[in-house]
Amino acid sequence: MDELLALVDINLHDIGVIVTNCSVFSPTPSMTSMIINKYKLPVDVKSFNLAGMGCSAGLLALDLAKRVLLAHPNKYALVLSTENLTRSLYYGNQRSMLVTNCLFRVGGSAVLLSNKWKDRKISKYKIIHTSRSQMGAIDMCYRSVYQEEDCKGTIGVSLSKDLMQSAGLALQHNMKLLGPKILPFSELFLYILNGFMMKISPNSKIKPYIPNFKLACDNICIHAGGKAVVRAMELALNLPFELSEPSHMTLYRFGNLSSASVWYELAYEESKARVKKGNRVWQIGLGSGFKCCSSYLKALKDIDLRSSSQCWADCISELPVQLPSDEGGHH
Known part of the structure; x- marks a missing residue:
């Protein structure tokens, strides 16, 4: 998110929606609250923390952010998709469960959405x-x-x-x-x-x-x-x-x-x-x-x-x- 925000010229108080998703890791306070605290986002930001929704949750979060933006004009939405596998590493010997240890890795992405007409010129x-x-x-x-x-x-x-x-x-x-x-x-x-x-x-x-x-x-x-x-x-x-x-x-x-x-x-x-x-x-x-x-x-x-x-x-x-x-x- 630091890399994303360094690429765009926006006022953080214009961020009206934030959606995070991480399937197998759901801390308290939530990841959404961590981001709000780190970047000191406004008190009326609409925040959603999606957990346990699997590998499709990145696009599910995008869909949610899009729908919320439709109801709140002139705002930005941040969508953070990540995974944290450390807490769910499998230490047993059952083959069908060992596959996830071999296949999954940790990664993350951050996407900024806008419903402001002026941003059409700079949006990808x-x-x-x-x-x-x-x-x-x-x-x-x-x-x-x-x-x-x-x-x-x-x-x-x-x-x-x-x-x-x-x-x-x-x-x-x-x-x-x-x-x-x-x-x-x-x-x-x-x-x-x-x-x-x-x-x-x-x-x-x-x-x-x-x-x-x-x-x-x-x-x-x-x-x-x-x-x-x-x-x-x-x-x-x-x-x-x-x-x-x-x-x-x-x-x-x-x-x-x-x-x-x-x-x-x-x-x-x-x-x-x-x-x-x-x-x-x-x-x-x-x-x-x-x-x-x-x-x-x-x-x-x-x-x-x-x-x-x-x-x-x-x-x-x-x-x-x-x-x-x-x-x-x-x-």
């Missing part, structure tokens, strides 16, 4: 749409990422074999919410026609039509939940490596950064100078619950952070690296 992106899908009513999805005790009473987070299926269901529902808002008419027509044909011929071998979301996006940031997650998303959306590269490289360099991962991925694209004015960016967050959250952004200017990126500057020139064949054989 405009939020076009956000969508949220919650599959918690389905037991399989609810228990796919689950904190519990092992047979010896040691607490850990268990990843079930139903995780990929749960992610697929959440993504499918989220695409149904977002698709009508962002897809071109031609794709919507084909999807509706396919559904109609399947309905009138239920016993036919007609396969469900998956719209081509590549036509609606120039940059895609898929939550770097693991190589299997990213690979499954590639297959589901029929993505070339160029579009999934930010997710693969974030996982390679930083691991699973939980709710902050989609912002590291966007910073990767910016550091590669691949975000141009008018580009449409789709961020996809997947997390426990099971949830899928999306944000659809429009770039308001060309962005080139090759010489100034805080997190990628030391390695961006060496990426992408060649991936092992079990990740799809891409280069």
